[in-house]
Amino acid sequence: MPELPEVENIRIGLEKYLKGHSIKSVEVLNRRIFQGDEKKLIDAKFESAERFGKMIAINFNNGFSLLAHVKLTGQFIYRGPNLPNPPELSVKVTDGLGGKHTHVVFHLNRGGVLYYNDIRKFGWIKVVETKKLKNEAVSKLGPEPLKDLTLNLFTKTLSSSKRAVKVILMDQSKISGIGNIYANDALWLSQIAPTRSSQSLSEKEIKTLYKAIKKVLREGLKQGGASELAFVTPDGTEGKYQDHTLVYGREGELCKRCKKAKIKKIFLSGRGTYFCPNCQYD
Numbered sequence: 001m002p003e004l005p006e007v008e009n010i011r012i013g014l015e016k017y018l019k020g021h022s023i024k025s026v027e028v029l030n031r032r033i034f035q036g037d038e039k040k041l042i043d044a045k046f047e048s049a050e051r052f053g054k055m056i057a058i059n060f061n062n063g064f065s066l067l068a069h070v071k072l073t074g075q076f077i078y079r080g081p082n083l084p085n086p087p088e089l090s091v092k093v094t095d096g097l098g099g100k101h102t103h104v105v106f107h108l109n110r111g112g113v114l115y116y117n118d119i120r121k122f123g124w125i126k127v128v129e130t131k132k133l134k135n136e137a138v139s140k141l142g143p144e145p146l147k148d149l150t151l152n153l154f155t156k157t158l159s160s161s162k163r164a165v166k167v168i169l170m171d172q173s174k175i176s177g178i179g180n181i182y183a184n185d186a187l188w189l190s191q192i193a194p195t196r197s198s199q200s201l202s203e204k205e206i207k208t209l210y211k212a213i214k215k216v217l218r219e220g221l222k223q224g225g226a227s228e229l230a231f232v233t234p235d236g237t238e239g240k241y242q243d244h245t246l247v248y249g250r251e252g253e254l255c256k257r258c259k260k261a262k263i264k265k266i267f268l269s270g271r272g273t274y275f276c277p278n279c280q281y282d
């Protein structure tokens with residue numbers, strides 16, 4: 001599932017491509033995915049794109065916003081005048097734009113079009129009043145590592161639970177934006193075994209992990225996100241973090257740090273968990 005770096009890259013793309021556009025019409029092909037009254041958006045001019053954890057809000061100048069969650073395989077892809085030489089679409093855009101996986105089409109003025117594709121159809125887009133956005137989006141989210149998660153708060157969160165540290169990192173109500181890829185990589189970078197009880201981490205380990213989380217998320221942002229499953233940015237191309245993961249997806253490969261052991265894969269709370277049995281400590 002897209003995590004903070006991926007969703008932030010979607011936000012950056014939307015902000016760039018929707019600039020100067022207003023909505024002419026909305027073609028809703030799947031009512032379960034698009035919720036609310038699309039007529040409220042007609043002639044509304046794009047103002048900004050915001051991110052709340054893994055959710056994106058597209059704000060318009062008439063007091064309405066679109067709140068969206070791409071979940072596993074949602075894709076926002078733009079074609080039009082703000083992208084004069086569009087790159088070739090990634091193969092992850094299965095069946096192309098306007099194909100059988102396109103569920104919503106936003107026709108913009110000046111000839112722009114924004115497509116929402118979703119193979120698995122777990123994603124959603126809602127029309128909401130901009131002033132109610134924060135209630136809808138933020139109320140259940142924990143602080144963000146690159147925004148408001150302080151070391152103090154992080155320490156409190158970890159030391160108040162006996163659950164596995166990796167599970168805590170991925171709990172969006174405790175900390176928002178970290179999913180499986182970056183949780184695996186941050187723990188490897190910190191030399192902490194993912195199965196460790198969160199309570200057992202020393203002050204020094206907590207500090208190391210805190211820094212490592214920021215580092216892997218920034219690297220993910222820089223690489224345009226990780227294109228696992230169906231992630232593409234709004235220009236229709238893939239991110240590159242998957243080629244730069246530290247431990248995620250590297251089962252059987254020699255550990256990049258100690259070079260003494262092969263990366264192991266286990267399942268923790270149902271999610272693939274990768275670690276070095278030699279240099280990540282229990």
Ligand SMILES: [Zn+2]
Binds near residue numbers: 258279
């Ligand atoms: Zn190692």
